[in-house]
Amino acid sequence: MRWSVCLAQVGATSASSSVDYCQNVPLAGQENMLSETIPPPTCLLKPYVVPHRYMFGPGPSNVPPRILAAGSQPILGHLHAETVEIMNHIKSGIQYAFQTNNRMTLAVSGPGHAAMECAIFNSVEPGESILIVVNGIWGERASEMAERIGARVNTVVASPGGYVTNKEIEQALVKYKPVVLFLCHGESSTGVVHPVNGIGDLCHRHNCLFLVDSVASLAGAPLHMDKQGIDILYTGSQKVLNAPPGTAPISFSERACQKIFNRKTKPVSYFLDMSWLANYWGCDDKPRMYHHTGPVSGFFSLREAFAILAETGLENSWKQHKEVAEYFHQGLEAMGLKLFVEDKMARLPTVTTIVAPPGYDWKEITAYIMKTHQIEISGGLGPSAGMVLRVGLMGCNSTKSNVDMILAALADALKHCHKSRV
């Protein structure tokens, strides 16, 4: 039995730029048809080193070395005792960050969009009515997802940069009799943190579940799942939590469980079916069964993200984001820039929307800042496209020194970019 000399490279710890490419030896006894004809791509034969960048867009935000280190530990099985223990720790971390005692608490094995579909797929059946508060792109996406599964979708629409009142919500609840109300708490496209108080009670009075997206706000702005009567809450890993994207915490109240575990039809997705996910995460009384292979390394990172939050303290985190955002907003106004969200109380402390400076091409500004300062900031999205610049300062990025760095970069950009229009 012969061995390919190249196999010794498999476990090598560093890539070499002058790789010995193996000559492919035809396999004895195989038809000619079964020889390799598409050659190995040369782009893969050089190592790729990723640059460091200040991730001050709406996410992902920078991942601290401690979380990167946690994620690069040796792999374990998705049902090994240690993995199960880590998943239990994550569950506790989510309960803390969400301020909930819900047993039905876990992380979806995908990005925020997977959690969004998990929430909608499980809580709404075809033909049922869902009411969606659209105050930016996330309400639009929720509508699209609900339509695809055959729900009857109605919306209450806020003007970009604004929000809807509890009175408007109640009128719509009465009119459309939805089984679920969707609301985005931290609308990263417009920079609005939507008021939440009182809406849970309204929903419950009208026999409706309250579903909240907190991808861009969790741990950056106060949110109390249980006290505020939120029935389904989800977030992403890559914003304030500072973990890499790819896992998405979610939690369901007892009231939500009553509905989702008494459905007439199966959810369209097996991968996102809460009956299976609940078991995989030990939220029921049955022994854990194989459902899918979770992103084990992503769970290692996510656990570390929650460890940092537990050490920092949730209230300290809220306070940090509030103070840094206010300091940033003052600095922007002192430069003569205008904030997109006029109501100070409605400004999201994690993602700031700045009215695109008149006379400038916003794309030139973001490109200049990326190229000259290695800082990512972004333009608008959905209803704010072309209208704003967006700056995210989340988790470990939320510091006054980062604010000073961005303000200097913005001033530099306004000085060097073309002011062709007025």
Place this chain on the structure above:
Amino acid sequence: MRWSVCLAQVGATSASSSVDYCQNVPLAGQENMLSETIPPPTCLLKPYVVPHRYMFGPGPSNVPPRILAAGSQPILGHLHAETVEIMNHIKSGIQYAFQTNNRMTLAVSGPGHAAMECAIFNSVEPGESILIVVNGIWGERASEMAERIGARVNTVVASPGGYVTNKEIEQALVKYKPVVLFLCHGESSTGVVHPVNGIGDLCHRHNCLFLVDSVASLAGAPLHMDKQGIDILYTGSQKVLNAPPGTAPISFSERACQKIFNRKTKPVSYFLDMSWLANYWGCDDKPRMYHHTGPVSGFFSLREAFAILAETGLENSWKQHKEVAEYFHQGLEAMGLKLFVEDKMARLPTVTTIVAPPGYDWKEITAYIMKTHQIEISGGLGPSAGMVLRVGLMGCNSTKSNVDMILAALADALKHCHKSRV
């Protein structure tokens, strides 16, 4: 403006076992309702160190340090120029590993199950007929997924450890007139590598797409997407590729694209909609738009996994798995153990199924080997549950010295575990 002393810990590079837990200071001007009441979980206040383990189950397999290092590079934005370049490299890597020139080639932002749903959700519309070859758990799961979206599902069932003939497939194609035929190439539950030659032609003659699952076989057993007429092929990152779970390569032929981009209905999932994913991965002619936040760190790892495969050579990888599997199978038979798959040609070179040793409790054997040797091997799954032990030797784990280690561990287990039944 005061700063929490704890915030300095956010960027710390190592966790301390005696963490200074922050006293939560009530926020001035906030209602009492908005104070934190669920305390931070104490389980998160200690660092968690993951043990090293030999991952010789059906996956995930061990991740070499080089791939772990790639995945722990600093995060980038999901649409940064470097990320796009890395995604292009991954695409080339997939084309090589799949032996395809398909332009519509990308990685799904989730585990193999997400790719499986992506394949089915996009290629089958409600009411259409799908034919599924069930030769183990993966055919069962594909059936379940297709049923959930309202497809008409018919199956051809092989006995556990066996496979179906092209004649049986053709008869079923004639009978059920499916738009898609699903086949699992590497059936990890039974240890069968299903023959593929000729089936693509049969499907095309009967106006049907040929969809193949290669999660457990890719790069471990010969597969030629283009030459074998496979229209949709997907795999996972955590088997032979040795990357962490959480990304799933997939590719669509021109014939498949003709169908999926001319649907009457939208796929049920926005997250897995190929119209969006094609754009996100630069497979169409439009500028890339934001769809969802991809698992950027997972892409770094996956690129490195394909770099190793390109250096090793696909044919060498096939040869390595074949030779190591044969060496393993000889060793097992020499010990008096019996292989579950009788037909030598149908034995999967990546995952071996061993008939559960008569008189023993298989669970005691796997637990003993895990505890005493830090080696994961597993029991059966689906139709093979309770009937087999499963051993996976994939990618960097596929070596003769690992075979020797497992054979010694098995011999030790048979000596020390209870032989209560005969």
